[in-house]
Amino acid sequence: MPQRSKGERHVITARLPISDAEKLAAVVDATKESRSDLIARLVHAHLKTIDLDRLTGQEALPIAKAS
Numbered sequence: 001m002p003q004r005s006k007g008e009r010h011v012i013t014a015r016l017p018i019s020d021a022e023k024l025a026a027v028v029d030a031t032k033e034s035r036s037d038l039i040a041r042l043v044h045a046h047l048k049t050i051d052l053d054r055l056t057g058q059e060a061l062p063i064a065k066a067s
Contacts, residue, residue, distance in 0.1 A: 014039075
């Protein structure tokens with residue numbers, strides 16, 4: 001059965017230490033989630049915690065209230 005499209009995606013590659021790769025395989029086996037979906041979910045959750053403005057030293061400019 002074909003899977004529903006999740007929209008445009010970009011492929012990334014990562015090299016993990018063997019112990020982490022083995023643990024990842026065990027989690028995938030236990031949860032039946034695909035390796036790609038699991039990694040995408042974890043990266044997405046981590047990226048949501050990062051404030052790019054603080055990371056780059058840029059701050060948003062204050063917007064004056066309309067009178």
